[in-house]
Amino acid sequence: MNQEMIQYLFLVVSMIAATIITRFLPFLLFPAGKETPRYITYLGKTLPYATIGLLVVYCLKGVSFFVYPHGLSEVISIVLIVFLHLLKGNSLLSIGAGTACYMILTQFVF
Numbered sequence: 001m002n003q004e005m006i007q008y009l010f011l012v013v014s015m016i017a018a019t020i021i022t023r024f025l026p027f028l029l030f031p032a033g034k035e036t037p038r039y040i041t042y043l044g045k046t047l048p049y050a051t052i053g054l055l056v057v058y059c060l061k062g063v064s065f066f067v068y069p070h071g072l073s074e075v076i077s078i079v080l081i082v083f084l085h086l087l088k089g090n091s092l093l094s095i096g097a098g099t100a101c102y103m104i105l106t107q108f109v110f
Contacts (some may be wrong), residue, residue: 073105 026102030036056078063071081098085091 069110073102073110076105077102 030040060071060074063074065071077098081094082099084097085094089092
């Protein structure tokens with residue numbers, strides 16, 4: 001085996017090990033019969049909202065509201081996402097429709 005093949009093999013084995021560890025570690029740390037620690041429950045309730053907030057900030061960081069089209073496709077898409085989520089309560093529908101709306105507005109309107 002040459003050096004490049006050994007590197008690829010090491011990379012694949014490392015990725016397999018990382019995947020296995022991240023999949024099975026929660027079951028080893030928090031078995032089914034044992035109560036989940038309070039801080040893990042707290043993180044489970046707060047991290048999804050923090051993650052969504054971080055994604056919104058990240059996605060809007062490059063938008064210039066002072067240059068045409070003044071962020072209209074982003075604002076319209078966000079309003080659609082909020083409206084659909086309040087109306088239907090389905091995250092997948094809201095995010096999918098908002099993404100489609102943004103892409104259509106960006107590609108064909110603005």
